[in-house]
Amino acid sequence: MKPLEQSHVPGLVLSALCVLAVVSPGEVPVPSEVPISEEILEQLRASVARIAVNSTPCSVTCGPGLKLEELCEVTPAGERRNCSLVSSYCLGTFLCGLRHLTVPTGQPLQLPCLAPDAPRPGNHGYSYTWELARGLITTNDLLFEPLRNSSPALSFSPAREAHAGTYRCDVRLRGTSKPIKRVYFGLRVIPGDLVGLSFQQSLTWEQKLEGNLKEGSAGNGSREGRERFWEQEEFSEAVLGIGSGVLGAILLSLLLCCCQRLWRRRGAEK
Structure with missing residues (x-):
């Protein structure tokens, strides 16, 4: 190990401290900003960006789909021009x-x-x-x-x-x-012979009636379904039963009226 007076390290450290003491923090040189010419500024002011300003939801809830986007050129002042609708790729949930x-x-x-x-x-x-x-x-x-x-x-x-x-x-x-x-x-x-998978065959008469009535209110496309429904055997039997009941009630009312008249005549003769 060298003696302290023969070593160069203390001298270097002392010199560095003297330099830092002489140069104040405010005098440390700071790189200035790069100047921008007026031509470049004018080009930036005149530039426009084409970005999506509106978008529809993705056409699917999961996996790959499409969405409709409105692309416009937007000026630095916020003005929109030359807008168009384009389809773009999108992803739903995984x-x-x-x-x-x-x-x-x-x-x-x-x-x-x-x-x-x-x-x-x-x-x-x-x-x-x-x-x-x-x-x-x-x-x-x-x-x-x-x-x-x-x-x-x-x-x-x-x-x-x-x-x-x-x-x-x-x-x-x-x-x-x-x-x-x-x-x-x-x-x-x-197994194919275990159970019938026909939904229409498993419906009750009331469910078929309700379903056909709903189809009837859907429009002209259900006319054929309504005609088939009126031709069904169950509906014919229901109409026949209702008609028979009404006819029986009418005949019973006529019979009661005739009996009342006969009783009144007999009472008058006595």
Whole structure:
């Protein structure tokens, strides 16, 4: 170790302190702002920006959709001009929920994950992954197993009881890992002779009457349905029963009137 009087470090420190003491804080040089010419300022004042000033909600509640935007040129003074309406790509929520399906065995079925005409952002495409929770109706993602299918729809020709379960489909933009849509299909496949799935056959006569009356108030398009309804056997029987009751009441009233007249005549003769 060198003696203090032979070391250069104390001298350097002392010199730096002297410089700081001489130069006051107000004299420290500060870089000035870059000057802007009047020509550039005029160009900025004359420039306009084309931005979206209004927009409709997305056309879907989940997954990819479209929205209508109003684009206008906006001047620095806030003036709008040359406005136009354009359709633009938008995304709803990620999760589309669980859809319940019940079909009889032997019936063809298709589970669409995304419509073929779904909007796309630019030239990007979509990729699809399917998973299955066999024999269960659930949304617990831990119970699903991958399927070797990358198509936008699953087809069953025909559906069998072994196909029952919950199918999950994830939609992604190609080259990305984050799903933009997830939908579950809860599929029940029952024997064809177990139960009739015709909704109209399960309705009572009163429910059919109410439904046809509602259809009748919808417009001219339901005229054929009303004509078929008037031709139904149940309606004919109801009209016949009402008519018979009214006719019987009239005959009974006439019979009572005749009896009263006879009693009055006999009373007058006595």
